[in-house]
Amino acid sequence: MNKAQAAGAALAVFAAFGAAAQKQTIKIASVAPNRSPWDVEQRKLAQEWARISGGDAMLQFFDTQAIGSENGVIQKLRGARPGQRAPLDGAVFTCIGIHELAPEAHILTLCVPFTFKTQAEVDYVLEAVSGDIQKAVQNKGYVLLGCFGVGWIYFSTKEPVRTPEKLKDLRLAMGGFGSPEFTAALKTAGYKVENIPLDKISQNIRSPGGVQGVYAIPMYTYATKYHETLRYVLDLPICPVFTAFIMSEPVWDSFSAPYRAQLLEAVKKSERVFSSMQQETDEHYLALMEQSGVTRAVPTAAELAAWEKSFTEDAQKMLDGNNTILDRAFYRRILALLAEYRKQNGGG
Incomplete structure (x- = not known):
């Protein structure tokens, strides 16, 4: 050239x-x-x-x-x-x-x-x-x-949680993922969720009268140092x-x-x-929290079945509730796509 x-x-x-x-x-x-x-x-x-x-x-x-x-x-x-x-x-x-x-x-x-x-x-x-x-x-x-x-959502709490009933008895905050509408939807399923501003969550958690748990991805829980007060994590990925x-x-x-x-x-x-x-990152931060003294509560087979039953029922309550954040027609489409994917990949 x-x-x-x-x-x-x-x-x-x-x-x-x-x-x-x-x-x-x-x-x-x-x-x-x-x-x-x-x-x-x-x-x-x-x-x-x-x-x-x-x-x-x-x-x-x-x-x-x-x-x-x-x-x-x-x-x-x-x-x-x-x-x-x-x-x-x-x-x-x-x-x-x-x-x-x-x-x-x-x-x-x-x-x-x-x-x-x-x-x-x-x-x-x-x-x-x-x-x-x-x-x-x-x-x-x-x-x-x-x-x-x-990442996937996990519950981190001040006291050990092994059952849905125990989780619903605690006051919870949405760690980085809160909104009044989503909080209201979770309340229809029986959760005691509080909508706390991002810059106030750490202070609230440390307060004796503050919330008793947070709903967040492990990376966020660790990076924000919520785990220094919330010494238990339910080792169960809830949703992406x-x-x-x-x-x-x-x-x-x-x-x-x-x-x-x-x-x-x-x-x-x-x-x-x-x-x-993604999966490696979640596990990495769960392990870091465990190394710092956080206890990981791994559900037994019976406990896992109870959680699955409870979350399925809660999801239906949220879908049937009077809210604008979840759409039943879209949810049916998601389920159809998942059935398609699982059929193609030999899933259940």
Whole structure:
């Protein structure tokens, strides 16, 4: 290739990738605990975007807890005036945040206890329904760039819990995944759940009159040091938790199509990393908690059967309840997809 051809090729690359791009810092609020593997991976993603874009797309992550809540993030995703750029350009939300942003997605139906058995099942269903979730998010003016499985919910408590009756007798907080609507839905199933702001949970747990347990993924429980007060964990994965990376549509559209394809592939790569290490990560943090003196209560076969029966009944109460977060038609679709997957893979 001669100099003229090389110059022409360089110009073509610039035209394809940089014509619509300008150097910009893209401000993203994230629920990832600081310095957790989750946080490390999203910062790797930021480095990859910077590499792909030649420094034009610089992701800058902010701690959602510093903003107060996922609902507070939603407020900052909106400009103070029409046409004005919002304080935030996007977010890494939990399913709670996506529900609050786009309730039409019915995304919390994916978190009904004991619906899924494995992360592979979660990935299969998410792939099948992601288009519907994307449409609901896009109707609000945002683009769903990816969904990340970050762990499964476990109950951590101040006293040992081996039965559903005992768990329902304790006052519980949603560790990083709370909302008034979800709290109300759990109450219909008989749980004493309190909706405590993210930045107040640690203090509340340590208080003598505070809550007696938390509902969270092991990484979150460990990173926030809840386990230093909650010295028992029920060794029973309840339901998957995933996060969604969304971005303002105008910001995303400011990049040309080939540019977006490479940035999106970097997100998909992170998705695959999270999915592959999810079970290992949960076990890692459960083991770290155990090493620090936390007792893991492993259910016996009889206890497991009691938990499964209780959670199945509780799920039905939540689905039948007067709430807007769980959708029965969507739940039936999830069950049909799971039956399809299990048939294809020899599952029960």
